[in-house]
Amino acid sequence: MAKEPLELKWIEDLLPEEGYRRKSMFGGFAYYLDEKIILITFEAGDKPKDKINWNGCMFPVEHDSQAQALAQFPILKPHKILPKWLYLPIETEGFEEWVSDILKIALRPHSIWGSYPKQKKTSKDAKSKKPKLVINEKIDTRHPRMFSDDDPTLVLQKAKKLSDLKNIGPVLEELLHDAGIKTPQQMQKLGWQKTMVKLVKVHPKTNHSMYAYTIITALENKDFGGMSEQQKSEVRAYMKTLRDRLKS
Incomplete structure (x- = not known):
């Protein structure tokens, strides 16, 4: 798998300038805001077998909220292998605009879009252990802008x-x-x-x-x-x- 997104790298420009994290997942790249997964991108490249199910964007939505999400964006379909995720293939007409519109909704506070991964237990008494304090876990991958308010x-x-x-x-x-x-x-x-x-x-x-x-x-x-x-x-x-x- 590529270390960096290639064809879908531009999607990172749609995310908040500060605070998102990118992590390898399922052969693609998952994007987090704090601890919430917002989407995963997949690039099949020159692998024909992957172009059916693993070439585009997946948006996580809990099963109870999927009907509402699909009503907002009927262009999406539950993924055949990962039904919790709503899939948008890259060959979809207007793909860029659909991704942009979906993320505008998904990034709103208290949105039904996104998913919080379950925490893995490392031992039998994991529940009794205090969570490890993490300071400034957010990673800003953007370059600071010097003249953001100027003409x-x-x-x-x-x-x-x-x-x-x-x-x-x-x-x-x-x-x-x-x-x-x-x-x-x-x-x-x-x-x-x-x-x-x-x-x-x-x-x-x-x-x-x-x-x-x-x-x-x-x-x-x-x-x-x-x-x-x-x-x-x-x-x-x-x-x-x-x-x-x-x-x-």
Whole structure:
């Protein structure tokens, strides 16, 4: 199994900037908020047998709440092997948008989405033992943003590296470097569309709307929620055109 997510790495940009943890599970990657599992991602890669059941996202929902969850998102189906988990295959049309919409609901306080794993007992008297105090168990895998409240033009003038921009972490920064985009000013001059063309040509698996959202919000210094539905629709249309163009 890969040490890092590849095709679905962009999903981490949808999670809170602080506090989520990633852990290997079932051959995929589980994402926790505190002690609650929010989702697991799977990438089948070049394994045809895995593409049926192990290529996409799984969202844990307790059986008593699954009817409510499926009413919210009927696109989901209980996983054939792990029925507690609701499955969204990566080949689903509009996959990126579905994942984004589901996580917006799943991340709300007191949501029915998510699951708390049962604690394993290490001895017969485990119940009598006091739980071990864990300090600052949360792991922030994001790079701190230096100019989060400034005007976009000022941010781009001050930023010395791509990861100084909002929403761009070290992984995407490295991918952009591979595509020949080294500085924030260079990306600004290209604009998001030409940036995506260069990025996708070098890393075809980045041909997702979420990567475009990340580039746009970085250039405009705003969160994903700051994008209008019209803007997202225009991005999806462009990315579809780009996919079709590169296939031909």
